[in-house]
Amino acid sequence: MAGLTNALDHLLGYQLRRASAVLMADFARVLGDFEMRPAEITTLLVIADNPDCSQSEVGEALAIKRANMVPIIAQLIERGLVARTRVDGRSLALRVTPAGEAQADEAWRRIHAHEARFKALLAPGALETVLHALPVLRGAAENGAE
Amino acid sequence: MAGLTNALDHLLGYQLRRASAVLMADFARVLGDFEMRPAEITTLLVIADNPDCSQSEVGEALAIKRANMVPIIAQLIERGLVARTRVDGRSLALRVTPAGEAQADEAWRRIHAHEARFKALLAPGALETVLHALPVLRGAAENGAE
DNA sequence: TATTGTTATACTCTATAACTATA
């Protein structure tokens, strides 16, 4: 019990950050024995869903800068979870290996359980409202409200 | 336009993280010329609201570990925004200086404008639902769902 | 013994600038 007044508690941005941190911590815990960082796991999942995509495309989908994708992809390849083939001289096509697909499947199983646990905490109807509202807030970055 | 399939988009945890990042980026932009880090600004606001609080209490309110509070408080003191006095041999009472109070007031003005811009994006009633749901998710960390 | 503040350290995510080689 902190006991201090925290006026930040009334702020949407602050509550988003705190709630996000709680779910991120649980996400990391659930996937802890994979010994992969959250960014590596999510990258694996996107590649599994999009065979022959490029590094830049994955980065764009996950809001990870090109420069930051490099070590993530390198790790996935070193672990034998992702393979890449040249498309032209500058583009690379990414695919998960069979081992990568197995890892992705297991990750999804755990993620769904993790999600279900948190979703169960919300009042009926609240989940739909929240899942609709979040992309709206997120979309503000590409529109006027930034 | 990424164009890639991103199954993560259906996940509560992932959407929270992305929306939080958007609001955090805007928060940083709005307070950019303060040349203080977000954690320093929020710490200042909590101290302004809770005269004579301790470092540990502020950390507990903001979910910042004791060890990580040290450089934050040091910066605020170096800038002349916060002062501290000894309570007993191991506890320090924190207070904002007049300069710190002015800074906190200006920060609040900008934060309220920033908040209003994002809240305006939500459908009627959605804001209340979201602001109720987020602390519930956050509270899961202290209860069973962790 | 437990608590407050501290130091040192490391990890993760994020950001920018500049480079290469290709298109």
Add this chain to the structure above:
DNA sequence: TATAGTTATAGAGTATAACAATA
């Protein structure tokens, strides 16, 4: 000229372990 990938670097937040001084 623009794009895909890369390198190097820096900043911010967060985490742990260990310590001194004090309660």
